[in-house]
Amino acid sequence: MTFGRRVDDAGRFQSHTGCDPALPQRGSAYCETLYNHGQQAKVLAIGGYGLGAGLLATAAILYLTAPSGGPTTQVACLVNPISLGGACTLRF
Numbered sequence: 001m002t003f004g005r006r007v008d009d010a011g012r013f014q015s016h017t018g019c020d021p022a023l024p025q026r027g028s029a030y031c032e033t034l035y036n037h038g039q040q041a042k043v044l045a046i047g048g049y050g051l052g053a054g055l056l057a058t059a060a061i062l063y064l065t066a067p068s069g070g071p072t073t074q075v076a077c078l079v080n081p082i083s084l085g086g087a088c089t090l091r092f
Contacts, residue, residue: 006041007041010034010038010042019031
């Protein structure tokens, strides 16, 4: 199941009549499933923001502590947690 599908399920939970986070099983087994998918999407989103912030901090540290002058080799990598992919580029 994809992240986007889990976000859609969270929206369905909010709009579905009878779904309530305070009720046992959130109102029904269907509502419980929608609620759990919404919670998983929230955790993935927060984790993604944390990962992005960590990568940004790492990039800033590497940039600020890089030696200056002379020929250098540069490597840049990008991770995309949404599509579960990544890419790197190398410059001489």
